[in-house]
Amino acid sequence: MKFEDVNLDDLKKFMAKYNIVSKEVSINNVIPEDIEKLRHKLATTGVEVDIKKDVVFYNGIPTVNGEQILLYIKEVKKYQNSFTLQKFHLLQCQTLVSMDKKGSFEKYVSTIRKNGTFYVDIPKDKEVDIEKKLDVCKNCLDIFNKRYRKNYNIYTFSIREFFEIFADVQFTKKTAHTDKTAPKSGYTDDWNIVSKQEKEEKNYICEECGIDLSKHKHLIQTHHVNGLSNDNRTQNLKVLCIECHSNQASHGHMKTNKMLEILEIQNIRNNSRF
Secondary structure, eight states: OOGGGSOHHHHHHHHHHTTOOOOOOOGGGSOHHHHHHHHHHHHTTTOOOOHHHHEEEETTEEEESOOOOEEEEOBOEEETTEEEOOOBBSSOOHHHHHHHHTTOGGGEEEEOOOSSEEEEBOTTOOOOOEEEEOOBOHHHHHHHHHHHTOOOOTTTOOHHHHHHHOOSOOOSSOOSEETTTSOOOSOOTTHHHHHHHHHHHTTTBOTTTOOBOTTOGGGEEEEETTSOTTOOOGGGEEEEEHHHHHTSTTOTTHHHHTHHHHHHHHHHHHHTTO
């Protein structure tokens, strides 16, 4: 049997059974033993596959014709004294579209975990890959329920059942990292130095509104454009006054926490006009 003659529905069921997933990377990066294991599994089904031509890999795991992955944000957010766990995504929902428009899609990692627990990073906790149970994104669940006339809620939804229906990847954009390859979330140890250098290079002038805060250095900050506080690449850093910083995506909480500083900036801005 030739690969082009294979019934793809049967192939998808086979993939789901063995939790096979994919990513287009060089065949040279794959462990030879993995290739042989896949060749053997396919051979037992009577499917002849040109490994170098038809098989692609996702995070070192072989697959044919698709990926089975979920997306989520590893970083656990802390607001006041409580931690907020992120939701995991099944489909290209409005939340992902919105995050992409904001330039924050790079926060997401992909995972092939199907047991409902995910690796997360807790701020200031040096331990990595702490496992926590996450809830499914309600926007994703609404799409799934509507499309397949289901009536699941966040407590009754089954990841494994979802993957029995969907063998192919359901996202329009690939993540830069998986849950295992992503660097530790949170600010890097040298962040204070990096931030100070960035503000000095920009002469303590806000890149958004242009206010000069060289005499009020406590009122200017360095912002991570893509929302990843461990990504200190120059193109990802922007020097902003606290007011402009509070207007950035997902920074609304600053309007309350930094109210006095924002009023001070507005005062300086108004006085500079006379």
